[in-house]
Amino acid sequence: xxxxxxxxxxxxxxxxxxxxxxxxxxxxxxxxxxxxxxxxxxxxxxxxxxxxxxxxxxxxxxxxxxxxxxxxxxxxxxxxxxxxxxxxxxxxxxxxxxxxxxxxxxxxxxxxxxxxxxxxxxxxxxxxxxxxxxxxxxxxxxxxxxxxxxxxxxxxxxxxxxxxxxxxxxxxxxxxxxxxxxxxxxxxxxxxxxxxxxxxxxxxxxxxxxxxxxxxxxxxxxxxxxxxxxxxxxxxxxxxxxxxxxxxxxxxxxxxxxxxxxxxxxxxxxxxxxxxxxxxxxxxxxxxxxxxxxxxxxxxxxxxxxxxxxxxxxxxxxxxxxxxxxxxxxxxxxxxxxxxxxxxxxxxxxxxxxxxxxxxxxxxxx
Ligand code: MRU
Numbered sequence: 001x002x003x004x005x006x007x008x009x010x011x012x013x014x015x016x017x018x019x020x021x022x023x024x025x026x027x028x029x030x031x032x033x034x035x036x037x038x039x040x041x042x043x044x045x046x047x048x049x050x051x052x053x054x055x056x057x058x059x060x061x062x063x064x065x066x067x068x069x070x071x072x073x074x075x076x077x078x079x080x081x082x083x084x085x086x087x088x089x090x091x092x093x094x095x096x097x098x099x100x101x102x103x104x105x106x107x108x109x110x111x112x113x114x115x116x117x118x119x120x121x122x123x124x125x126x127x128x129x130x131x132x133x134x135x136x137x138x139x140x141x142x143x144x145x146x147x148x149x150x151x152x153x154x155x156x157x158x159x160x161x162x163x164x165x166x167x168x169x170x171x172x173x174x175x176x177x178x179x180x181x182x183x184x185x186x187x188x189x190x191x192x193x194x195x196x197x198x199x200x201x202x203x204x205x206x207x208x209x210x211x212x213x214x215x216x217x218x219x220x221x222x223x224x225x226x227x228x229x230x231x232x233x234x235x236x237x238x239x240x241x242x243x244x245x246x247x248x249x250x251x252x253x254x255x256x257x258x259x260x261x262x263x264x265x266x267x268x269x270x271x272x273x274x275x276x277x278x279x280x281x282x283x284x285x286x287x288x289x290x291x292x293x294x295x296x297x298x299x300x301x302x303x304x305x306x307x308x309x310x311x312x313x314x315x316x317x318x319x320x321x322x323x324x325x326x327x328x329x330x331x332x333x334x335x336x337x338x339x340x341x342x343x344x345x346x347x348x349x350x351x352x353x354x355x356x357x358x359x360x361x362x363x364x365x366x
Pocket of ligand 1: 053054055056093163164165166167170171175176177203241242243244254255330
């Protein structure tokens with residue numbers, strides 16, 4: 001998507017410098033900083049400390065981490081060490097393991113001397129594939145938005161609520177939850193987005209709002225607790241969120257707070273959709289609540305809030321007493337029964353084993 005007049009991806013290989021570059025998302029929306037990742041440690045730090053974040057982007061970054069490491073040392077020991085070090089950076093988004101498995105399986109069957117070139121090519125492909133998946137998700141999601149728009153009085157927007165940032169910054173481009181929104185705008189359909197701020201790290205306030213603002217999508221930033229009220233008063237037509245890991249039975253793990261939105265949507269008969277590229281499905285998991293590991297992040301993310309200070313610098317302020325410790329489960333699981341549908345690159349399906357198997361018949365659960 002565009003930043004000013006220039007088209008950016010969230011991660012790319014810069015041919016001029018022969019390096020991998022990312023947008024360092026910690027500084028948005030206040031500062032736009034591009035950072036170069038070189039060493040394995042650079043990649044691990046960028047993922048762990050959320051310079052890049054969002055399940056598909058974490059996967060794409062890991063793939064580039066492997067390819068850059070193969071240029072330094074293509075040995076089996078180096079490949080295994082890279083898998084281990086990147087895999088332990090963040091536990092919940094399955095795209096990380098998917099990308100690492102994909103790279104290692106390919107490279108294990110590649111002569112050592114050819115590994116750097118083969119890994120580089122595959123990392124670029126993984127980025128391109130993510131973009132195409134998200135474009136397709138947008139086209140499928142657009143059909144749902146069109147149907148809702150057809151029920152509206154002329155000029156009335158379709159009101160969509162979203163949580164966290166499942167936007168182009170969370171993927172390589174387009175985003176998952178945001179792709180239908182961007183496609184709707186391109187199709188001339190009037191939409192209005194309720195952006196949950198998404199405490200504790202405020203991905204909604206900082207990233208989704210920035211995306212919406214940059215692309216002229218009408219939106220309001222709301223506190224996380226406002227969604228239920230807006231739904232009760234008819235101000236939300238649909239919810240679209242992303243996911244970090246979806247079970248083969250259709251349970252959806254996403255940023256903490258998603259589950260409460262799904263409960264409120266169910267109580268108010270509001271469609272609750274989840275947008276996902278297929279690498280976000282963990283075919284080995286049936287019961288998402290019992291089986292998906294939930295990342296526990298540092299309590300400081302809760303007791304402090306990050307933003308622009310009065311002197312114009314970007315930093316954190318503490319909002320709770322010195323003695324209070326923060327508890328910080330970063331994700332929750334929304335059971336399949338609360339999900340109206342899964343929007344994938346192959347189409348929309350019910351959040352159920354049958355629904356997913358219908359779209360992905362080659363992936364039958366053991
Ligand atoms: O902790 P984050 O910012 O990596 O969490 C991101 C999310 O929860 C997104 O909603 C999810 O990864 C889907 S991104 C298309």
